[in-house]
Amino acid sequence: MRWSLLLAEGAGRLSAAGIVSATADARELAEAVTEHAQLPIEADSEAVERFRELVSRRCRREPLQHITGRMYFRFLELISRPGCFIVRPETEMVAGDAIDAAREFLAVRGSARVVDLCTGSGAIALAVATEAVGADVIGVDCDPLALALARENNARYGNAVQFVAGDARTADVGPADVVVANPPYVPPDVVLSPEVEADPPLALWGGGPRGLDMPLALVTRAMELLQPGGILVMEHAENQASLLRDAARGAGFAQVHTGSDLTNRPRWLWARKED
Secondary structure (H helix, E strand, O other): OEHHHHHHHHHHHHHHOOOOOHHHHHHHHHHHHHOOOOOOOEOOHHHHHHHHHHHHHHHOOOOHHHHHOEEEEOOEEEEOOOOOOOOOHHHHHHHHHHHHHHHHHHHHHOOOEEEEEOOOOOHHHHHHHHHOOOOEEEEEEOOHHHHHHHHHHHHHOOOOEEEEEOOOOOOOOOOEEEEEEOOOOOOOOOOOOHHHHOOOHHHHHOOOOOOOHHHHHHHHHHHHHEEEEEEEEEEOOHHHHHHHHHHHHHHOEEEEEEEEOOOOOEEEEEEEEOO
16 A cells, blocks of 8 residues: 555544644654655555554544654654653743753853753753753753653763752752743643643642642742852743742842743743842
8 A cells, every 4th residue: 555545544534533733643653653754655564554553543642752652852852651741842942942041151151050840851951951062951850750761861862961850849959050940830620632631640730729839839949049140941821921920020030021932822931030
């Protein structure tokens, strides 16, 4: 059977199952079967069977990243597996602000120490380490499964990051020039897609009844960790922007603003500690 026909079949099934990115997902599943980005013209019977099996899994709303075992973040290809948080596109912009901040300190001071709290798979920490070359990057997480995955991903990129086990609210990892975080911030009453609900409950709903317990705690912790002039970059839900700006000002941050994603939704806090 031709791969072109098989891809069309797979995309049709995925679309009927409510998958918005049906065509792209079908292509990635095909690449997972062949282990090549360039598909051959013909698919043998084993490949046809395997592809249809993967499509069936995706139709059941199993996350694409769990099926293929990989996820992409900025310029990185990372390992993904069930039980660990799947990074999402909007977090790339959060990482981008942290990278810019690290580069600023490298240019001005000749060094930059970056702490990634709630590091999960290590995606943000590794993005900073590979794009702000020369920065000293530390990733912190309390989940043993997440840390194990982060260390596997780290090995793919020259062990550029130091990953440590600890509670993001108390870990002794300062002083820092930049603190970046994608903490649990989803309130428990928010309805999520089946793919998102496949993430670890602690990574989604570990922020308490309003989703703000961990973000508020990390504003305080960042103030303690950051050196004068240091920068906090932290992802949050779009309805938490105003409250977290107020919290940052109340904690003593001098410059505070909210970053918006590509759809103009307010999605992360940026705050600088006074020099």
